[in-house]
Amino acid sequence: MPASNVVITLNNVKISIAGQWIHQGINLEVKRREIVAIVGSSGAGKSTILREILLLLVPTSGTIEVFGKDVSKLPPSGVLALQRRWGVLFQQSALFTSLTVLENIAFPLREHTALDKKTIRELALLKLLAVGLPITAAIKYPSELSGGMLKRAALARALIMDPELLLLDEPTTGLDPQGAEAFDDLLLSLRAILGLTILLVTHDLDTLWHTTDNVAFLSAGRVLECSPIAQLTQSTEPAIRTYFQGPRGRITQQLYGKTHGI
Amino acid sequence: MPTNLASVSLPSSNDTQPDKLLCQGDWTLAGINSKILKKNFDKINRLKHSLLTLDASAITAMDTRGAWQLYQWMNQLSQQGTQLTLQGLNQEYNALLIDIQKNVEALENLPKRQEYKGLALLGKKTVDQLLEVQAFLQFIGKNVVSSLTLLLKPKRLRFSALVSVIQNTGFAALGIIALLSFMIGIVLTYHMGLQLKNYGASLFIIDLLGLAILREFAPLLTAIMVAGRSGSAFTAQLGMMKVKEEIDALNTMGVLPRQLLILPRIFGLTIALPLLTIWADIFGILGGLAMTHSMLHISYFDFLRRFPKVVPLSSLLIGIGKAPVFALIISNIACFQGLRVKGSADSVGKQTTRSVVQSIFFIIVADALFSILFSTLAL
Numbered sequence: 001m002p003a004s005n006v007v008i009t010l011n012n013v014k015i016s017i018a019g020q021w022i023h024q025g026i027n028l029e030v031k032r033r034e035i036v037a038i039v040g041s042s043g044a045g046k047s048t049i050l051r052e053i054l055l056l057l058v059p060t061s062g063t064i065e066v067f068g069k070d071v072s073k074l075p076p077s078g079v080l081a082l083q084r085r086w087g088v089l090f091q092q093s094a095l096f097t098s099l100t101v102l103e104n105i106a107f108p109l110r111e112h113t114a115l116d117k118k119t120i121r122e123l124a125l126l127k128l129l130a131v132g133l134p135i136t137a138a139i140k141y142p143s144e145l146s147g148g149m150l151k152r153a154a155l156a157r158a159l160i161m162d163p164e165l166l167l168l169d170e171p172t173t174g175l176d177p178q179g180a181e182a183f184d185d186l187l188l189s190l191r192a193i194l195g196l197t198i199l200l201v202t203h204d205l206d207t208l209w210h211t212t213d214n215v216a217f218l219s220a221g222r223v224l225e226c227s228p229i230a231q232l233t234q235s236t237e238p239a240i241r242t243y244f245q246g247p248r249g250r251i252t253q254q255l256y257g258k259t260h261g262i
Numbered sequence: 263m264p265t266n267l268a269s270v271s272l273p274s275s276n277d278t279q280p281d282k283l284l285c286q287g288d289w290t291l292a293g294i295n296s297k298i299l300k301k302n303f304d305k306i307n308r309l310k311h312s313l314l315t316l317d318a319s320a321i322t323a324m325d326t327r328g329a330w331q332l333y334q335w336m337n338q339l340s341q342q343g344t345q346l347t348l349q350g351l352n353q354e355y356n357a358l359l360i361d362i363q364k365n366v367e368a369l370e371n372l373p374k375r376q377e378y379k380g381l382a383l384l385g386k387k388t389v390d391q392l393l394e395v396q397a398f399l400q401f402i403g404k405n406v407v408s409s410l411t412l413l414l415k416p417k418r419l420r421f422s423a424l425v426s427v428i429q430n431t432g433f434a435a436l437g438i439i440a441l442l443s444f445m446i447g448i449v450l451t452y453h454m455g456l457q458l459k460n461y462g463a464s465l466f467i468i469d470l471l472g473l474a475i476l477r478e479f480a481p482l483l484t485a486i487m488v489a490g491r492s493g494s495a496f497t498a499q500l501g502m503m504k505v506k507e508e509i510d511a512l513n514t515m516g517v518l519p520r521q522l523l524i525l526p527r528i529f530g531l532t533i534a535l536p537l538l539t540i541w542a543d544i545f546g547i548l549g550g551l552a553m554t555h556s557m558l559h560i561s562y563f564d565f566l567r568r569f570p571k572v573v574p575l576s577s578l579l580i581g582i583g584k585a586p587v588f589a590l591i592i593s594n595i596a597c598f599q600g601l602r603v604k605g606s607a608d609s610v611g612k613q614t615t616r617s618v619v620q621s622i623f624f625i626i627v628a629d630a631l632f633s634i635l636f637s638t639l640a641l
Contacts, residue, residue: 125372126365138372193354193358
């Protein structure tokens with residue numbers, strides 16, 4: 001394990017997609033056991049950051065380091081090793097529609113480990129229960145589940161290898177309030193138990209206040225500020241002010257602000 | 263990542279506490295070697311202690327896999343009648359164990375998906391098939407009714423959608439259809455020419471070729487080609503729209519998917535396929551013409567002069583007349599199967615296969631029926 005405490009580093013990352021500069025120099029650092037959120041208005045390129053880290057998009061310039069290694073220079077074996085160390089939750093769940101939920105969750109174990117079938121099944125079921133799905137969901141196909149349950153199943157699949165790094169794209173979107181709250185608690189307890197590092201893209205103000213250590217505000221292709229939420233909401237930057245000073249922003253700030261000493 | 267393997271060991275015999283077990287290493291996916299650990303377990307299980315203390319303070323890492331292994335083993339020991347105490351386990355790892363304990367009971371209640379076997383399966387398939395036939399008839403019926411209302415209010419026809427269907431299924435297929443027909447013309451001429459040459463009846467190649475291509479080959483092959491090319495596209499398009507709830511969205515907006523999506527496809531293909539058939543006729547004959555010239559040494563002029571004399575116009579019309587029927591078969595089956603897609607990528611694939619197979623099957627059935635019909639009518 002690398003001695004460095006930094007899990008993800010983005011160094012002056014720029015990307016142009018279809019002739020348009022989405023990122024114009026992103027700098028971001030995520031440390032071990034940190035929960036960092038990326039916020040910004042729609043279309044600011046939040047998901048693009050995740051896709052770059054995940055090697056689904058190649059930045060036009062700049063470097064991305066994950067676990068201390070430049071991902072663009074990794075050999076195929078290194079990429080595979082890296083892919084085993086992270087879990088990903090996509091915005092649209094991206095469960096395999098031809099497999100049942102249980103088979104979906106067990107999929108990474110089946111592909112990457114030599115465990116026997118029984119153990120794989122048991123571990124997958126444990127994960128399924130751990131994310132709060134009922135056992136009856138195990139035999140259902142993704143098309144038979146509700147949106148919130150899909151999110152949970154996808155989270156279980158992301159967690160099945162007990163990864164060190166979790167990348168989440170709008171995890172609480174489409175969950176009911178209880179579900180979203182339970183999800184936030186789940187993130188915190190996962191970090192406590194497994195020592196996870198979590199990078200998430202979200203619009204959920206409750207999640208921001210409740211779980212994150214740092215919040216990176218993305219605007220015009222750059223990270224305007226990356227600081228704890230309590231500090232970020234006090235920022236004088238106009239773009240950040242408009243984002244957090246709407247009615248919803250003020251309510252959550254009043255609600256959580258006291259505990260954060262504002 | 264360097265890992266030290268997970269293990270359990272009894273301390274050496276001269277130890278002060280002989281009942282104390284030492285767990286150490288990485289109890290993780292990477293750190294557990296099932297064989298080694300099982301050997302460790304078996305050794306300890308065999309001793310049948312009545313009292314054991316598990317010292318877990320030397321466990322360096324643990325994940326769900328490790329916790330589950332430990333939990334199962336502890337369970338096994340206590341069922342043997344061993345009284346276990348776990349000590350020194352890191353608080354975080356303990357949380358993993360507690361999580362597992364909480365959920366383990368539910369593991370037993372995994373329900374099974376209902377599966378049909380033997381006679382029940384046969385019955386289910388039969389009923390499903392009958393229901394599909396019924397649904398298909400309904401689908402066609404609704405299409406007919408909608409088409410009739412469209413005749414009364416022709417302004418409701420989606421003209422741009424219709425044109426784009428003709429463009430995609432007709433215009434875009436011109437190249438491949440031309441090439442295919444040309445080659446068929448060559449192949450037919452070659453085989454028939456060989457036989458006719460033996461009898462010194464080479465000139466009759468023109469009669470044979472004209473009839474074969476205009477009546478059978480051009481309409482049939484064009485239809486099969488289009489079923490594979492456009493029928494599958496219809497099914498996949500509509501299927502994906504179904505999966506993405508786009509069709510539901512249309513319904514809620516008061517736009518009838520039938521008018522916007524299905525009728526333009528049916529009308530469009532019914533216009534495009536006869537045109538493609540004429541196109542295939544031309545290139546089939548051209549292929550035959552070229553081959554006749556080079557193999558049987560009949561001049562282009564002779565060929566073209568004899569052609570209208572020996573090939574009746576009815577052959578051409580019959581061939582083209584089949585095309586709209588084939589087009590209706592292809593477009594109706596393709597749209598029907600597209601709308602039967604349910605929720606998964608798998609289903610899109612399955613229905614697309616069904617669509618193409620059924621289209622081609624029914625095209626050939628229809629062609630056979632045409633032959634019987636024409637022979638009784640002596641056309």
